[in-house]
Amino acid sequence: MPQIESVLRTILLADTTVSPLVSTRIYQTRLPAVPTFPAVTYQMIDRPQDPLTGITTARIQYTCMATTWAKAAELADAIRCALHGYKGTTGDVRIYYIRYVEQHDDYDETSQIYWIPVDVLVTYLDLPTT
Numbered sequence: 001m002p003q004i005e006s007v008l009r010t011i012l013l014a015d016t017t018v019s020p021l022v023s024t025r026i027y028q029t030r031l032p033a034v035p036t037f038p039a040v041t042y043q044m045i046d047r048p049q050d051p052l053t054g055i056t057t058a059r060i061q062y063t064c065m066a067t068t069w070a071k072a073a074e075l076a077d078a079i080r081c082a083l084h085g086y087k088g089t090t091g092d093v094r095i096y097y098i099r100y101v102e103q104h105d106d107y108d109e110t111s112q113i114y115w116i117p118v119d120v121l122v123t124y125l126d127l128p129t130t
Contacts, residue, residue: 004058004124005042007093008083012040015082021075031065037113038066038075045119057123059101065115069105076103076116083120089127096123 009026012018025039045059064075084100101119108115 004047004056004093004122005044005060007090007095008060008098008122009042011086011090012079012082015078017078018075018082021071021078035065038064038071040064040075040079053125055096055123055125057121059119059121062118062120063115064118065113067113069107069114072114072116073105076118079118080120092127092129094125094127096125098122 005028009028012026013024022038022040025036027039027041029043030041031039041063043061043063045061047056047058049056062076062079064072064079066072066075080100080103083098086095086098088095099121101121103116103118106115106117107113
């Protein structure tokens with residue numbers, strides 16, 4: 001069964017606004033050694049699960065990075081719009097709702113990269129495999 005992070009990556013790669021901005025440059029946790037920008041990394045912040053229903057509400061952070069603030073902001077907006085309000089069943093996961101939580105702007109002096117973390121809450125249920 002795929003992790004929710006992989007399911008959401010597939011959704012983002014299929015999005016007609018996100019995909020042209022990053023192609024396949026959506027990475028779990030960290031960038032490759034020699035990255036191409038713009039790019040996105042994602043990580044699980046927390047994943048509490050209701051022990052009675054099995055429903056999970058995970059907080060996932062997408063860090064949108066680019067060489068200009070405008071490109072980072074465009075990517076952050078695309079990620080937010082692609083995920084906020086999303087509902088549906090993808091593979092073995094029923095996503096009840098994705099809600100945008102927050103974001104902020106930042107800049108790394110050393111790498112000269114602008115980055116904007118975008119946090120979402122994903123309420124979902126792993127479906128039993130048959």
